[in-house]
Amino acid sequence: MSQVREVAQLGAEALRLQAKEVIDIHSAEIQEVIGDMFTTLADTNGVGLAAPQISASWRMMIIASRPSERYPYAPEMEPVLMSNPSFESVGNAREKDWEGCLSIPGIRAQVPRFTRIIVNYTSTAGESISQELEGFVARVFQHEYDHLDGLVYLDRVESNRDIISEGEFVKLMGSSVGT
Ligand code: NI
Numbered sequence: 001m002s003q004v005r006e007v008a009q010l011g012a013e014a015l016r017l018q019a020k021e022v023i024d025i026h027s028a029e030i031q032e033v034i035g036d037m038f039t040t041l042a043d044t045n046g047v048g049l050a051a052p053q054i055s056a057s058w059r060m061m062i063i064a065s066r067p068s069e070r071y072p073y074a075p076e077m078e079p080v081l082m083s084n085p086s087f088e089s090v091g092n093a094r095e096k097d098w099e100g101c102l103s104i105p106g107i108r109a110q111v112p113r114f115t116r117i118i119v120n121y122t123s124t125a126g127e128s129i130s131q132e133l134e135g136f137v138a139r140v141f142q143h144e145y146d147h148l149d150g151l152v153y154l155d156r157v158e159s160n161r162d163i164i165s166e167g168e169f170v171k172l173m174g175s176s177v178g179t
Helices: 028-042 135-150 165-175
Strands: 049-050 061-064 078-088 092-099 107-114 116-122 129-135 163-165
Touching: 028 061, 049 092, 078 107, 078 135, 092 135, 107 116, 107 135, 107 165, 116 135, 129 135, 129 163, 163 165
Parallel strands: none
Antiparallel strands: 049 061, 061 078, 078 116, 092 107, 107 163, 116 129
């Protein structure tokens, strides 16, 4: 049975490791991690989760964009597990927008990311998938991908002034409604 695992918090070693390639996605060990990732993410209001966030240092991540109080503008999509992902940008356009992270509660920051990317990954069924992502979903992909390389979004901010508290973020989002 899959279970909700503790989400590693900033400072935990697992978040700073280079995660390992998945060799056999059908192995019992990997299947257990995948089950726990889905169960753990479903227990949060996050839009993505990387395996290192449950202290499983494998190159796997879930993208699960859905509108919520945290991300009211997020498009709705079925959660997708991606193993051994890679990506390249389509053009060089980057956009700064707000991000948060289940491993770094209480704050938000503006992070520059490529707006359009082509991603490649292996699905849970073991198929090689290639697709283009843009906007918010492309942002979530790049955020989760960083976790596989031991990076967090704070490593990407251009200025400490782009980091704010969750409380101030909520005020900011509230004040922008209807304008
Ligand atoms: Ni994160």
